[in-house]
Amino acid sequence: MSDADRYEPSHGSRGFHVEHYDLDLTYRVSANRLSGTATLQVTMLEDAKEITLDLVGLAVDKLSVAGARLVKYRHRDGRLVVRLSEKLAAGxxxxxxxxxxxxxxPVASAWGPVGWEELDEGALVASQPVGAPSWFPCNDRPGDKATYRTSLTVDSPYFVLAHGTLVDRRVRAATTTWVYAETHPTCTYLATVQIGHYSEIVLAGGPVPQRLVVGGKHASSATRWLERQPEMMTLFTELFGPYPFDAYTLVVTDDDLEIPLEAQGVSIFGSNHLDEADAVRLVPHELAHQWFGNSLSVASWQHIWLNEGFACYAEWLWSEASGGPTADALARRFWTRLHKLDQDLVLADPGPDDLFDDRIYKRGALTLHTLRTAMGDSAFFDLVRDWVARNRHGVVTTEAFRSLAAEHAVTAGGTKLAVRVASILLAWLDDEHLPQLPGR
Ligand SMILES: [Zn+2]
Incomplete structure (x- = not known):
């Protein structure tokens, strides 16, 4: 089993790439019944006679293949195996x-139930990391990004949000069809649908359009809660580079949610978060995922610190810029907390069980803070912006970050700084032992 496969056992496939998903779906809210057709444009990455998709908890009614001859298909244990009459060549x-x-x-997973979830009045999708097969057949691994067209027909009173841009809305007698086009390469776990008695509130008209999708009951408290959202967008655009998508939508569901979640161009909060003192720090966290996770996506879950470390550090950067404790003060606070915990986690390879361990978030942010301290603000943020620009809408690995950091260190401070940066990354990413913070 290769390293990457250890993080995705019996899930997704490296033998082919899905270029585009066309989803034509109908959802009956009262019956929680989903039906429709998914059309997948597939490109083979290796010679193979089989294409294995993920689809969990839903039944296949009919399957056909164009461009190859289908022999048969088998759907068992969430794996949909499509057997062809002869090998398709790579390409x-x-x-x-x-x-x-x-x-x-929801799909039962080692990280709890994830995916499609029925709400009191509607539904939501929160798939990280393996929930996408709960609503469409897919190649469910984060490194396989695709474009989407999502058409969803629901009873007319409901509002439907999906990732991408609303390109059509057709109202019939009792139902409405909402069609969204996603032209940016998107991971399956970031594909989303949000259905509820929602309306839209504009938070900022531009330069990046930002809006809130919320039920009437929570509209004014959610608007107040997100008062500083446009300022965060301005700050992160300065620090990380241009916002990667056309718009940003925040959803506040009527139901309580355990944790907020990111989707492509979208973040989802529960109404309970509006009242939780600690939850407001997650507004910048979720926004930062649009750069780190959504535009730059991990090639495999092994590299999750590149999502969560940056998102956590973005919380500290926002705190520092908005009159709260500085990033350095927060780094010292969380270092002290981490120091008291078990030191048995390797950031660059935490293992599948610890993917969402809070130590990954905090140690990831501390790694970046240490790097910033060593390189200086100007060189560090140049590195971050270059990292974001070079890998825009692509997939990333820890090794790629390490080599770009080395390149920037040489430019900023020659071999001496490059050696220092390499040893910082080695200590923070590859060793279990928690290194000291600079200045101690
Ligand atoms: Zn996160």
């Missing part, structure tokens, strides 16, 4: 069309 393309239906529900 060959075909189209797989799956008609399916059922009562969608």
């Amino acid at each position: 060959a393309e075909c189209t797989v069309t799956v008609r399916y239906s059922g009562n969608p529900g």
